[in-house]
Amino acid sequence: MSIRLTIWNExxxxxxxxxxxxxxxxxxxxxxxxxxxxxxxxxxHTATLxxxxxxxxxxxLANTDVLIWWGHRAxxxxxxxxxxxxxxxxxxxxxxxxxxxxHFSKPxxxxxxxxxxxxxxxxxxxxxxxxxxxSHPIAKGxxxxxxxxxxxxxxxxxxxxxxxxVVFTSWFSGGEVFRxxxxxxxxxxxxxxxxxxxxxYPTYYNEQVLHxxxxxxQWVAPTEIKDLNFGNAKPIEKL
Amino acid sequence: MSIRLTIWNExxxxxxxxxxxxxxxxxxxxxxxxxxxxxxxxxxHTATLxxxxxxxxxxxLANTDVLIWWGHRAxxxxxxxxxxxxxxxxxxxxxxxxxxxxHFSKPxxxxxxxxxxxxxxxxxxxxxxxxxxxSHPIAKGxxxxxxxxxxxxxxxxxxxxxxxxVVFTSWFSGGEVFRxxxxxxxxxxxxxxxxxxxxxYPTYYNEQVLHxxxxxxQWVAPTEIKDLNFGNAKPIEKL
Amino acid sequence: MSIRLTIWNExxxxxxxxxxxxxxxxxxxxxxxxxxxxxxxxxxHTATLxxxxxxxxxxxLANTDVLIWWGHRAxxxxxxxxxxxxxxxxxxxxxxxxxxxxHFSKPxxxxxxxxxxxxxxxxxxxxxxxxxxxSHPIAKGxxxxxxxxxxxxxxxxxxxxxxxxVVFTSWFSGGEVFRxxxxxxxxxxxxxxxxxxxxxYPTYYNEQVLHxxxxxxQWVAPTEIKDLNFGNAKPIEKL
Amino acid sequence: MSIRLTIWNExxxxxxxxxxxxxxxxxxxxxxxxxxxxxxxxxxHTATLxxxxxxxxxxxLANTDVLIWWGHRAxxxxxxxxxxxxxxxxxxxxxxxxxxxxHFSKPxxxxxxxxxxxxxxxxxxxxxxxxxxxSHPIAKGxxxxxxxxxxxxxxxxxxxxxxxxVVFTSWFSGGEVFRxxxxxxxxxxxxxxxxxxxxxYPTYYNEQVLHxxxxxxQWVAPTEIKDLNFGNAKPIEKL
Numbered sequence: 001m002s003i004r005l006t007i008w009n010e011x012x013x014x015x016x017x018x019x020x021x022x023x024x025x026x027x028x029x030x031x032x033x034x035x036x037x038x039x040x041x042x043x044x045h046t047a048t049l050x051x052x053x054x055x056x057x058x059x060x061l062a063n064t065d066v067l068i069w070w071g072h073r074a075x076x077x078x079x080x081x082x083x084x085x086x087x088x089x090x091x092x093x094x095x096x097x098x099x100x101x102x103h104f105s106k107p108x109x110x111x112x113x114x115x116x117x118x119x120x121x122x123x124x125x126x127x128x129x130x131x132x133x134x135s136h137p138i139a140k141g142x143x144x145x146x147x148x149x150x151x152x153x154x155x156x157x158x159x160x161x162x163x164x165x166v167v168f169t170s171w172f173s174g175g176e177v178f179r180x181x182x183x184x185x186x187x188x189x190x191x192x193x194x195x196x197x198x199x200x201y202p203t204y205y206n207e208q209v210l211h212x213x214x215x216x217x218q219w220v221a222p223t224e225i226k227d228l229n230f231g232n233a234k235p236i237e238k239l
Numbered sequence: 240m241s242i243r244l245t246i247w248n249e250x251x252x253x254x255x256x257x258x259x260x261x262x263x264x265x266x267x268x269x270x271x272x273x274x275x276x277x278x279x280x281x282x283x284h285t286a287t288l289x290x291x292x293x294x295x296x297x298x299x300l301a302n303t304d305v306l307i308w309w310g311h312r313a314x315x316x317x318x319x320x321x322x323x324x325x326x327x328x329x330x331x332x333x334x335x336x337x338x339x340x341x342h343f344s345k346p347x348x349x350x351x352x353x354x355x356x357x358x359x360x361x362x363x364x365x366x367x368x369x370x371x372x373x374s375h376p377i378a379k380g381x382x383x384x385x386x387x388x389x390x391x392x393x394x395x396x397x398x399x400x401x402x403x404x405v406v407f408t409s410w411f412s413g414g415e416v417f418r419x420x421x422x423x424x425x426x427x428x429x430x431x432x433x434x435x436x437x438x439x440y441p442t443y444y445n446e447q448v449l450h451x452x453x454x455x456x457q458w459v460a461p462t463e464i465k466d467l468n469f470g471n472a473k474p475i476e477k478l
Numbered sequence: 479m480s481i482r483l484t485i486w487n488e489x490x491x492x493x494x495x496x497x498x499x500x501x502x503x504x505x506x507x508x509x510x511x512x513x514x515x516x517x518x519x520x521x522x523h524t525a526t527l528x529x530x531x532x533x534x535x536x537x538x539l540a541n542t543d544v545l546i547w548w549g550h551r552a553x554x555x556x557x558x559x560x561x562x563x564x565x566x567x568x569x570x571x572x573x574x575x576x577x578x579x580x581h582f583s584k585p586x587x588x589x590x591x592x593x594x595x596x597x598x599x600x601x602x603x604x605x606x607x608x609x610x611x612x613s614h615p616i617a618k619g620x621x622x623x624x625x626x627x628x629x630x631x632x633x634x635x636x637x638x639x640x641x642x643x644v645v646f647t648s649w650f651s652g653g654e655v656f657r658x659x660x661x662x663x664x665x666x667x668x669x670x671x672x673x674x675x676x677x678x679y680p681t682y683y684n685e686q687v688l689h690x691x692x693x694x695x696q697w698v699a700p701t702e703i704k705d706l707n708f709g710n711a712k713p714i715e716k717l
Numbered sequence: 718m719s720i721r722l723t724i725w726n727e728x729x730x731x732x733x734x735x736x737x738x739x740x741x742x743x744x745x746x747x748x749x750x751x752x753x754x755x756x757x758x759x760x761x762h763t764a765t766l767x768x769x770x771x772x773x774x775x776x777x778l779a780n781t782d783v784l785i786w787w788g789h790r791a792x793x794x795x796x797x798x799x800x801x802x803x804x805x806x807x808x809x810x811x812x813x814x815x816x817x818x819x820h821f822s823k824p825x826x827x828x829x830x831x832x833x834x835x836x837x838x839x840x841x842x843x844x845x846x847x848x849x850x851x852s853h854p855i856a857k858g859x860x861x862x863x864x865x866x867x868x869x870x871x872x873x874x875x876x877x878x879x880x881x882x883v884v885f886t887s888w889f890s891g892g893e894v895f896r897x898x899x900x901x902x903x904x905x906x907x908x909x910x911x912x913x914x915x916x917x918y919p920t921y922y923n924e925q926v927l928h929x930x931x932x933x934x935q936w937v938a939p940t941e942i943k944d945l946n947f948g949n950a951k952p953i954e955k956l
Contacts, residue, residue: 087352091353091354091398093613110349110352111352112352113326113349113350113351113352113425114330114425114426115330115426115469117467117469117470118469119468119469119470119471119472120470120471120472121471121472121473121474123474125474126714128714128892128894130872130873130874130893130894131873131874132873132874132875132894132896133663133879134666134704134706134874135571135663135665135666135667135668135700135701135704137701139704140701140702141702144707144874153472153474155472155847156847156848156849156886157467157468157469157847157848157849157851157861158849159330159426159467159469161400161423161424161425162403162424162850162882164401164642165879166883169873169886169894169896170894171888171889171892171893171894172888173474174473174474174475175474175475175845175888176472176847176888177845177847177849177886177887177888177894179849179886184400185400185401185611185613186352186353186400187353187354187398187613188612188613189613190613222613223613223615223618224618224619226612226613226617228356228396228398228612229358229396229622230354230356230357230358230396230398231356231358231359232358232359232360233358233359233360233392233394233415234360234413235360235362235364235392235412235413235414236413236414236604236606332852365953367653367655367953369633369634369635369654369655370634370635371634371635371636371655371657372640372902373635373905373943373945374810374902374904374905374906374907374939374940374943376940378943379940379941380941383635383946394608395608395609395610395647396608396609396610396612396622397610401611401643403881404640405644408634408647408655408657409655410649410650410653410654410655411649414606414649415608415649416606416608416610416647416648416649416655418610418647424850424852426852427851427852428852429852461852462852462854462857463857463858465851465852465856467851468861475843475845565830569831569832569876588827588830589830590830591804591827591828591829591830591903592808592903592904593808593904593947595945595947595948596947597946597947597948597949597950598948598949598950599949599950599951599952601952603952631950631952633950635945635946635947637808637904637945637947639878639901639902639903640881640902642879651952652951652952652953653952653953654950662878663878663879664830664831664878665831665832665876706834706874706876707836707874708832708834708835708836708874708876709834709836709837710836710837710838711836711837711838711870711872711893712838712891713838713840713842713870713890713891713892714891714892
């Protein structure tokens with residue numbers, strides 16, 4: 001059964017920052033979408049901040065199995081109501097792949113319950129993402145590590161609840177470490193946070209990075225949306 | 240060093256429900272407070288919903304090491320701003336002991352990121368709280384289990400993120416199980432959720448229940464409030 | 479790609495206990511095998527204690543993706559060398575489904591590092607296995623719970639390390655709870671412990687129980703056997 | 718109540734390797750012992766490999782609350798029976814602090830159930846141990862990180878079961894990361910693995926390293942040795 005994937009992007013840097021525009025002329029969402037359109041069994045849809053309801057209407061979300069989220073400087077422009085709509089859908093079973101600065105997005109913070117704060121530096125650090133949970137499906141097809149020549153640095157302490165799994169842990173040439181690939185479960189829904197992808201680097205053309213994002217999309221996709229029963233319950237009959 | 244404990248209670252049932260009034264004439268907070276006032280090294284303060292700012296001013300929270308929360312039918316009357324204030328303080332390091340129906344309180348839900356929903360039944364079920372993490376400090380002094388003759392039932396699925404530890408798992412005579420004693424970490428703060436304590440039962444006079452709540456208060460109390468450093472970071476000098 | 483499944487059974491009760499013989503005339507392994515032979519993409523092989531090398535030669539294990547283990551009264555008759563062979567294969571990536579009294583088997587104990595002890599009672603308790611991790615693939619297709627009319631009771635404290643997930647938690651009519659469906663990761667390998675299946679009950683003909691075991695087999699099956707690199711490592715070149 | 722601490726050391730390098738002898742003339746155990754003798758509420762005892770029963774008689778272990786273990790090249794010279802004796806005592810409640818190459822010691826491996834393998838390099842790497850669980854008592858009094866100018870490198874993948882907490886994650890100048898401070902629970906006992914301390918470096922004179930080891934000793938010390946009840950259990954009376 002195919003996965004209905006919605007790729008959400010803030011899509012602002014790409015409009016007014018020439019450097020970013022040069023790298024992602026159609027936007028980060030289109031760079032990702034063009035990769036996923038070539039994958040079997042994935043139906044690709046995109047949505048961006050400046051569309052009505054940020055492109056995330058009830059109808060769109062009801063028909064989304066997995067949502068990818070990229071946002072950075074305009075987190076506050078996301079309507080609280082839309083952020084809560086995303087959160088509710090994750091609780092119901094929609095998968096979420098939160099990329100890079102999505103750690104500070106409203107939906108992600110509301111699903112974590114922490115500040116999601118961290119250290120950062122824009123200085124062309126080399127990043128090595130070491131696999132720290134090799135049997136996890138998200139690490140499938142990855143060797144000991146993935147190396148990215150230049151990226152923004154994110155460093156610990158990363159203020160998140162204890163992840164279910166830390167699939168990747170990053171090393172940065174400037175002296176930091178970071179839990180770069182983290183999985184969480186919230187209600188019926190699965191979440192994968194994946195660090196790489198600052199807008200001034202061509203990270204979303206890196207085949208290994210794209211491969212991991214695809215693994216993530218497949219892993220957070222719901223295998224079944226259970227109809228959970230809550231509320232007043234009868235006692236066992238025979239007692 | 241002594242623990243500054245604030246016991247927060249909704250304090251409404253006790254005013255207009257005669258059955259509850261008979262059990263807790265001064266309110267649930269006073270039943271708990273009278274126990275903790277006899278404990279060494281604990282300074283007791285109380286606060287209730289109908290006080291200004293629900294009794295939880297910035298000043299009160301700044302001088303609280305551990306907050307106990309009991310609420311039930313008036314969760315919606317808690318101001319969002321006060322709920323977020325509590326959440327922020329937990330992220331900073333204040334301990335939280337969430338009792339019984341506090342699973343549905345605004346601060347608890349916002350710290351969990353899930354619906355926190357569950358099954359329930361008011362039918363005088365017998366509850367047995369089995370110790371499922373015996374080396375945890377919260378289980379200190381408890382035998383194989385604690386038995387409560389009659390209580391409201393709470394049943395799985397309990398929609399919470401995976402706890403750091405499930406210290407107690409309840410058995411109910413009507414046929415259900417429940418993760419009754421759960422610990423979580425959120426930022427610098429520790430959380431203990433403990434199930435028993437429906438307002439129509441004298442559960443907060445049960446010595447074993449009180450003992451566990453005391454263990455909980457001691458365990459969530461911060462050992463140190465770290466000054467976490469976030470934001471722009473310099474690279475390692477020698478590289 | 480199909481899963482190569484080896485079903486291992488102690489196969490002694492079925493030979494000399496008439497009650498067990500009546501329920502499982504060909505042995506517990508054959509009851510399970512006849513179910514799995516009807517499943518798509520699973521190749522079934524069986525092995526028993528009294529075969530040479532307990533039927534678990536290096537060659538058999540090298541060609542096994544998932545091993546099901548059922549043992550009870552003859553744990554000590556399993557050669558240490560064979561038990562260690564199983565453990566090594568799990569560390570390398572072979573999946574293990576440990577059923578019922580396999581909690582006390584040599585391979586399981588050596589993979590856990592604890593005593594794996596528990597409480598038990600043979601008294602026809604009713605068992606209800608509540609789903610406590612509904613989004614886990616092993617719970618797929620299961621409702622709120624599975625009920626078994628009569629079974630041996632296993633009760634907490636169950637002395638195991640903290641599981642990665644507690645997919646099922648059992649309620650017993652005699653007053654106990656038990657973490658009945660637990661997942662673990664050890665090296666490249668995944669483990670699923672599933673409680674039901676005392677030899678004097680026809681539990682392995684229960685369609686829901688069989689369905690969960692099948693889910694377990696599929697979940698522990700390796701998606702990839704990574705070639706982990708250990709030992710002396712060179713530093714990063716450019717530094 | 719004071720903690721009865723036994724410091725166990727292989728104590729061979731210090732006898733025949735002049736470099737190590739120069740750093741630890743009385744042995745690594747004595748360097749640690751001289752620090753702990755100055756701590757309040759800790760009674761210090763030492764034991765070494767070449768003593769009868771490796772200095773770990775039933776009587777010694779019965780009177781040990783916390784065992785520190787340092788071993789490296791002579792893991793195989795530890796008698797299986799003594800290794801199992803240590804494991805049993807940990808299951809019963811004795812705390813264990815496993816230092817550096819103790820990851821490959823018989824007691825540690827048997828408590829983990831994995832290979833405990835890793836990458837390594839002796840090349841004077843700079844190590845930074847970042848705090849990745851700041852509210853954990855073992856991190857008390859530590860800032861963002863601890864830096865050690867030169868140490869042996871240990872790198873991921875470190876083949877251990879998922880720790881209860883990863884208190885420290887190391888960065889190495891040569892390009893690796895490592896989960897350097899890990900806690901585990903096994904039965905009634907707590908375990909802290911702490912990476913630093915290769916014999917050719919004066920690491921066990923580093924005040925911050927010693928401080929963390931002391932935090933570890935205090936945290937693994939049992940708060941209560943519960944008398945766990947296993948075996949045949951009666952049903953609840955009233956049913």
